[in-house]
Amino acid sequence: MTGEHSSKQYDQELEAIRSKVLLMGGMVETQFEAALECFRVGDSARADRVMADDQAVNQLEVQLDDACSHLIVRRQPTANDLRTVMASIKVITDLERIGDEASKIARTSKSLYERGGSTFAHYDMIKTIAKATCELLHNALDAFARLDGKQALELIAADEGIDHEFRTILRNLITFMMEDPRTISSALDTLWVAKAIERIGDHAKNIAEYVIYVVEGRDIRHSKPLATEQPAP
Amino acid sequence: MTGEHSSKQYDQELEAIRSKVLLMGGMVETQFEAALECFRVGDSARADRVMADDQAVNQLEVQLDDACSHLIVRRQPTANDLRTVMASIKVITDLERIGDEASKIARTSKSLYERGGSTFAHYDMIKTIAKATCELLHNALDAFARLDGKQALELIAADEGIDHEFRTILRNLITFMMEDPRTISSALDTLWVAKAIERIGDHAKNIAEYVIYVVEGRDIRHSKPLATEQPAP
Numbered sequence: 001m002t003g004e005h006s007s008k009q010y011d012q013e014l015e016a017i018r019s020k021v022l023l024m025g026g027m028v029e030t031q032f033e034a035a036l037e038c039f040r041v042g043d044s045a046r047a048d049r050v051m052a053d054d055q056a057v058n059q060l061e062v063q064l065d066d067a068c069s070h071l072i073v074r075r076q077p078t079a080n081d082l083r084t085v086m087a088s089i090k091v092i093t094d095l096e097r098i099g100d101e102a103s104k105i106a107r108t109s110k111s112l113y114e115r116g117g118s119t120f121a122h123y124d125m126i127k128t129i130a131k132a133t134c135e136l137l138h139n140a141l142d143a144f145a146r147l148d149g150k151q152a153l154e155l156i157a158a159d160e161g162i163d164h165e166f167r168t169i170l171r172n173l174i175t176f177m178m179e180d181p182r183t184i185s186s187a188l189d190t191l192w193v194a195k196a197i198e199r200i201g202d203h204a205k206n207i208a209e210y211v212i213y214v215v216e217g218r219d220i221r222h223s224k225p226l227a228t229e230q231p232a233p
Numbered sequence: 234m235t236g237e238h239s240s241k242q243y244d245q246e247l248e249a250i251r252s253k254v255l256l257m258g259g260m261v262e263t264q265f266e267a268a269l270e271c272f273r274v275g276d277s278a279r280a281d282r283v284m285a286d287d288q289a290v291n292q293l294e295v296q297l298d299d300a301c302s303h304l305i306v307r308r309q310p311t312a313n314d315l316r317t318v319m320a321s322i323k324v325i326t327d328l329e330r331i332g333d334e335a336s337k338i339a340r341t342s343k344s345l346y347e348r349g350g351s352t353f354a355h356y357d358m359i360k361t362i363a364k365a366t367c368e369l370l371h372n373a374l375d376a377f378a379r380l381d382g383k384q385a386l387e388l389i390a391a392d393e394g395i396d397h398e399f400r401t402i403l404r405n406l407i408t409f410m411m412e413d414p415r416t417i418s419s420a421l422d423t424l425w426v427a428k429a430i431e432r433i434g435d436h437a438k439n440i441a442e443y444v445i446y447v448v449e450g451r452d453i454r455h456s457k458p459l460a461t462e463q464p465a466p
Contacts, residue, residue, distance in 0.1 A: 058455030065452070069319055076309045086302055086322070093326055174417055181411045188407065195428075219298070222291035 010075050024060045025141040028098040035105035040123040042113030050106035057099035064092045087210040094203040101196040108192050118186030126194050129165040133201045140207040149215035152208040162201035169194045243308050257293045258374040261331040268338035273356040275346030283339035290332035297325045320443040327436040334429040341425050351419035359427050362398040366434045373440040382448035385441040395434035402427045
């Protein structure tokens with residue numbers, strides 16, 4: 001039923017979806033980096049741009065979901081191709097949420113600087129987690145672009161370091177707040193930013209897991225054994 | 234190509250997916266309510282059960298994604314049926330994350346009570362947001378079960394009330410912490426619980442949006458117009 005011409009067109013359609021997912025990935029990466037810069041130096045106009053860009057990311061999510069549906073209807077992909085489409089549908093959701101978190105960082109930065117900034121080095125507190133998470137996101141998108149299962153597997157461990165760093169930040173901020181209650185508002189802003197970064201790390205880890213699903217055809221999410229046989233109804 | 238027998242089987246398969254999504258919905262609802270009860274009265278064994286139940290929810294996510302893939306390959310659904318499958322894939326992700334948030338509430342409750350509880354009425358602070366979010370989640374699952382687009386549309390507005398309530402809680406907790414820095418640790422625990430509830434509200438809203446997508450065939454997510462024509466590259 002499928003001639004050479006139509007099969008080539010099919011490959012192009014699948015590739016177009018993958019490229020657009022990567023475009024969306026590049027957009028949220030830029031958004032995330034810009035949001036961190038807003039938190040570092042405070043730039044109200046730039047924070048507004050980060051939030052405005054989120055609308056474009058959201059539109060791309062809707063377009064891409066639609067493209068995936070259409071491809072399924074018209075091309076009826078099987079096996080490996082279907083895994084690519086399924087993984088794309090999931091990755092799109094994670095990318096959209098990364099965009100949301102970047103917007104939250106921009107919004108929080110804006111309100112922090114509007115209240116006059118903080119009395120402590122708030123950016124230094126999140127520098128390590130921010131750097132590790134930027135790298136994780138970049139590498140997860142890279143693994144998705146090259147469908148590199150080995151790289152993806154390595155990234156999943158990197159997310160644990162991010163969670164650990166988040167708990168360190170939390171402890172430090174609690175100490176700050178206890179020592180000087182006047183820092184509470186800006187310490188909480190820093191905490192929201194750290195939390196948003198930690199979540200971006202989670203989403204990047206999800207992307208790495210979907211790469212493994214595409215490449216190896218196995219679903220490694222939640223791969224620990226069941227603790228209970230049957231949950232309460 | 235499709236005889237009456239096989240068409241009936243197809244309907245049954247699609248219905249089986251929908252029922253299993255609803256089963257998963259019921260599981261996370263129970264998990265969420267149990268987690269809130271842990272936060273109210275402190276029950277370490279129960280908190281452990283909530284966290285253990287999350288593994289069963291996670292397994293169901295993987296099974297359901299797999300069932301959706303198989304249905305797409307073997308049945309090649311079109312139009313309305315494909316929308317149902319696509320919406321199920323997305324709803325499953327939201328349900329799994331609701332389970333994650335419920336686990337976090339259980340874990341936070343456990344650590345709060347292990348440190349001797351709080352000196353303020355921590356449960357009262359989140360009572361209103363908890364009640365509104367339980368209702369929203371229940372109604373969103375109900376709208377999904379009955380494919381009721383009208384009900385789903387009403388729910389989306391309800392989520393705004395939840396976000397507003399969260400900001401009120403945040404302000405109150407900041408006041409507490411400023412007045413008495415010894416409350417900081419338990420105030421932060423209360424804040425994490427409130428934040429997890431607010432996120433569960435977001436996920437419930439997502440489910441309502443997917444119901445509208447199935448029923449009306451239009452994607453109402455991010456339905457505001459684009460603020461920028463083209464995002465920065």
